Amino acid sequence: MVENRPLGNLLSHVVLIFGVALVVFPIYVAIIASPHPPGTFLRGVMPLLPGPNALENYRTAWTEGRSRAGTPPISLMLTNSLIMALAITIGKLAISIISAFAIVYFRFPFRIFFFWIIFLTLMLPVEVRIVPTFQVVADLGMLNSYAGLSIPLIASATATFLVRQFFMTVPEELMEAARVDGAGPMKFFRDILLPLSITNIAALFVIMFIYGWNQYLWPLLITTDPEYYTIVMGIQRMVTGGDSEPLWHLVMATVVMAALPPVLVILFMQRLFVKGLTETEK
Template sequence: MVENRPILNILTHLFLILGFVVVALPVYVAVMASTQDLPTLMSGPVPLWPGSHFIENYTQLLTNVSAANGLPNYSHMAMNSLIMALVITIGKISISILSAYAIVYFRFPFRQLAFWVIFVTLMLPVEVRIMPTYKIVADLGMLNSWAGLTIPLIASATATFLFRQFFMTVPDELLEAARVDGAGPIKFFRDILLPLSRTNIGALCVILFIYGWIQYLWPLLMTTDTGYYTLMMGMKRMVTAQDGIIPWNFVMAGSVLAMLPPILIVIFMQRLFIRGLTETEK
C-alpha cells in the first residue's frame, strides 16, 4: 500500500525543481550570452534576456570566426566530431555484441578468462593507458588520420558486459528452436538476438555517441593537422585570447551549437534509452 504524504511529495518536487535549475541555468546563460555583442558581455554580468545579435553571432561563427583563430570552418569541425562519434558508436556496438555473442554461445578454451580480461579493462580508461596507446598508434603511422582518432577508442568492455548479461537472460529454448529449424549461428544471431537486443543497442547508441562527440584529450594528442580538428578542440582554441580579448559571444554561440546533437539524440531515442537501461528480462 502506497501512503500519501503531502510533505514528502512537496520536498520531492522541490529537490526536482532545484536539480533542474542547477542543470538548466548554465545552458540558459549560454543561450542568452550567444545573442549579445562582445561589448555587452565585457561590460558586466551576462544579461539574462535575449539580445539583438542572434543572427549576426551565429552567422559569423559559421563563416569566419574559426579562421581568425587559425582553425578550420566551424561546420568542418562539427562534421569531424560527427564522423568520429558515429564511427566510435558503430564500432563499439559491432565489436561488443559479437564478442559477447561468442563468449555466451560458443564453447572454446579460456572463454571465461577472455571475458574477465575484457572486464578488467574497465579499470583502465583511455586516460590511464594513453601513453602506451599513443606510442602504438605513432609506431603504426596512424597520427593525423581517422584510424588513429577512432580505432583506439572502439573497444568497449562496458558494452561487452551489458550485451553478455542480456544474452544470458535469453531463454535456451530459443536456441534449441533455432537449431530444430536448421538455423546456424549467423542466422540465430541475425534473426533472433539482434531484434531482441534493439533496446540495449538504442541505449548504448545514446551513451556511446555522446562519449565520441565530447572527446577532447585523445584528438588533442592524435592530430596536429587542423583538417582533423574536432569541435571540442576548436572550442578550446576559441577561448584563447585574441589581442587580449576573448570573443565570448562566439564562444557561447559555439557551445550552444555543440550541445544540440547530444540533446537531439537523447530526445529522439529517449524511449529506447530508458527501456534499454530498465528492462532486464525480455
C-alpha cells in the same frame, strides 16, 4: 506508495527544482550569451537576457569560426565530431556485440579467461593508457586522421559487458529451438538474437554516441591540423587561442551548437532507448 503528505511533497519539489536549476542554469547562460555583441562581455558582467545579434553571431561561428586564432568554422568541426562519434559508436557496437556473442554462445578454451581480460580493461580509462596509445597511434602514422580519432576508442569492455549481460537473459531454449530448426550459429545470431536485442542496442547506441561526441582529451592530443579538430576540443582552442580576449559570444554560440546533436540523438531514439533500459521482449 500513493500517499498524500503536503510537507514531504513540498520538500521534495524544492529539492528537485533546486537540482534542475543547478543543471539548467549554465545551459541557460550559454543560450543567453550567444546572441550578444562582442562588447557586452568586456564589462565583465554576464547578461541574463538575450542580446540582438543572434543571426549574425551564429552565422559567423558556423562559417568562419575564429579563423585568426586558428580554429576552423563550426560546420567543419561538427562534421568531424559527427564522423568520429559515429565511427566510435558503430565500431564499439559491432565489436562488442560480436565478442559478447562469442563469449556467451561458444565454448572455446580460455573462454572465462578472455572474458576477464575484457572485463579488466573496464578498469582502465582512456587517461591511464593515453601515453602508450598515443605512441602506437603516432607510430602507425594515424595522427591527424579520422582513423586515429576513432579506432583507439572503439574497443569497449563496457559495451561488451552490457551486451553479454543481455544475451545471458535470452533463454537458452531459444538457441536450442533454433538449432533443432536448422539454424546455424550465424543464422541464429542474425534471425533471432539481433532482432531481440534491438532495443538494447539502441540504448547502447545513445550512450556510446554521447561518449564519442564528448571525447575531449584524445582529439586534443592527436590533432594538430585544424582540418581534424572536433567541436568539443575546438571550443577549448577558441577560448585559449589567439592574443585577444576570448570572443565569448562566438564561444557560446559554438557551445550551443555542440550540445545539439546529442540532444537530437536522444530525442529521436528516446522511444527505443527507454524501452531498452526498462524492458526486454522475451
